[in-house]
Amino acid sequence: MFYIFDWCGNFDYFSENPEGIGSSNSMSLTERLFSLRLDIAKELQSANHQEKEFDKKLHDDLKVLLHQQVRSIVKERKDARPYWGIIEPFRDKDRWTCLSEEDVLKLKEIGKLIPKDSDDESAKKFDVIMLHLQLALINPEVHAGQFKQVVVNIASHLEKKGTVPIVMARINTIRKVQKPQFWEEESLNGLEYVRTELRDLIKLLEDTRKTKKFIIDIDDPYEMVETIGDSVIQTSYKQRVIDYLAKNTDNPTLHKIQNFEQLTSADFAELERIFFEELGTRKEFEELAEGHPYKNNVAAFIRVINGIDRKKALQIYQNFINDSNLTSEQERYLKNILDYVSVNGDIETKSFMEYPLKMNNWRGAFGDHFIQLKDFVKQIHRVIS
Template structure:
C-alpha cells in the first residue's frame, strides 16, 4: 500500500505497523476490526497470474500439511484429490511446462511416494505444480474439482465415497493391462484393432475372477466411459506407431507445413497417452497453446472433417461392432 495515497493516509500508522512480518506472528482478536478496514484499502498488489485454480491448489496442499500434523481430518480424501490432479496433468505432457514435471506427476500417482510424506515434500509439490493447474483440459476439470469447495470449508462428501488407494479399481486395472500387454485383447486396444464382445467379456471375467474389481466397479466404469472398451483404451493408450498410422491416408499425396505437422503430432502424442481424442479437444489446451483460434488456422474445413473421421474411427475400434450405434 502506498502510504501517500489519500485513502491510505488516515491509516498510515497501522499500515506501516502491519507491513512488518513480526506483527503477523500472533493476531489478537481485538485487532480483527482494524485489519478488515485495512483490507479494503487500495493496494499495488497484483493478483496471482496462475489464477484461482492455483490458489485452490495451495489451500489443498496446506490442508494436507495440517493433516500430516494431525490438525486436519480427511488425509486420504485429499491425497486422492492430488492424485486425480496429477493424473489429469499427465494427459497434458505435450505442453513443455507439464512435461518438465512428468516424473513428479508419475510419482504422485503411486503408493510409495505417500509413505512417510513430509511437509517439505508437500510444499515442493505445491510450488512445482500450482502454476500448471490451469492447463488441465476443460473436459477433466469437472472431474478434478468436483466438490472441491469441500476442501475449502466444511467437509462434505458430496455423495462420493473414496476408497483407500490400494483398493482403487482403475489403478489395479491399469497395472494389469501394463503387465499383460502381449494378451490379444490388450494388443487390439493398443494397436487400434477392432475389439470384440468376446474380448471384453473375457477381460471382464479375468477382472472379477482375479479380485481386481467387483461387478459394481465394472458397471460404474462402463457408465463413466460409455463402455468397457473405451474405459480400457483410456488406460492402455495407443501404440504411437498405430496412432501415427491412423493418419496415413490424411497425409498421402500432400506436403504438410511445419505448423500442420506439429499440430498433427500433438494429436498423435495424446492418442498414444490417452487412447482417445475428441475433435472438441482441438479447441482446448494444449492445442490452443499453438493456435488459440483453433485448428482452422492451419487446416481447411475439409481437413478438419477428415481429422474428425480419423478420431471417430480410432474410437470405434474400442467399441464392439455389435454395440456400435
C-alpha cells in the first residue's frame, strides 16, 4: 500500500479533463521568422528578381540560412520523428534550388522544430516587422498594414536617445526612415539595410514598451488587409488554392499533371470548375496569374504551386535518347529546364531564346541529341495544352 497526497488536485482535474490542457496554436518568433523567410525566398526565385544582383544575393543568403536551420533538427528529438519524412529530403542542399508552393507548405509544418537561437527577442520582433514589409513589397497579395508607421515610431523613439553612441552612429538611417521619401521609394535593398542597421537598437526601447506596442502578431497563412482601425484577416484566393491542393493529393488529374501525362478536355473542364467556381472566381485566378507566362492555363499554374516530379521528367528524356549516358553539362542544362518549368509552369521551344535559358550553349552541349531535347520540351508543353 501507499498514499498519494494530491496537493494540486491533479486527480480531480484529469477526471474531468482526460485529454489534459490543449496545446497553444500561437507561433514562436523563431517559427514566424522561418515562415516569413520561406515566403520571401520563394518569391525571389522568379527571373525578374534573379536578374537583380541584390535580390539574388538575398535569395541565396536566405536559402543558406533556412537550409542550415533545417539541418539543425536532429533525428534523436522525439518531436521531430513524426516529421522526418519532410525534414530528411530538405537536408540535401540541392533540394532548395527551386522551392514549389507545396515545398513551402511542408517546410512550414516543421517551423516549430527549428531550434531557438540566442538572439535578442526585441531584435527578432523587429525582424518580423521588416521581413513582413519586404514580403509585402514583392508579393501584392500581402499587405503591410500599420507596419510602416510602427517603424517610423520606433525610429522616432530611437532619435530621442542621441546620448547613446551606437544610436548616433546610425542616426542617418534613423532619420531617413521617418521621411515620406523613404517609403515612396521603398526598395528591398533599403528595407534590408534598415533591418540590419536598427535591429540591435530595439532593446534600448524597453522603457517605452509599457506605453507603446512593438509586439506583432502575424498569422502567416492569411492576408493582412490595411484598414483605418484594426487589421481584418481574411483567407486569400491563393491560400485557398494551396489548401485545396494539399488536401487532394490523390486526385487523378493532379497525378497526371505531376507525372507529365496527357490531360483530356474533361480534365481541363473539371480544373476550371474547381478554380473558377469552387475556390473562387475566374477574375481572382486571372489577377493571381497576371504577369505569368502560363496566363489562364490552370494546369501550368498547378505545376508552379505543387512542383513537378523531376525523376519522372528525366526518365522521359532518357527514353528520347535511348538511355544514352548524360554528361555533367547536359545534366546541368536539363536541371535548368526543370527549374524553368517549376517557376513558370510551362515551357516551349521558343523559351530557349529567352532569359535565362538563352545563356546556355544548347547545341554545343547536346550535339546530335538536340532534336530529341526539343521533342522533350514539346512533350512537357503538349500534355497540358
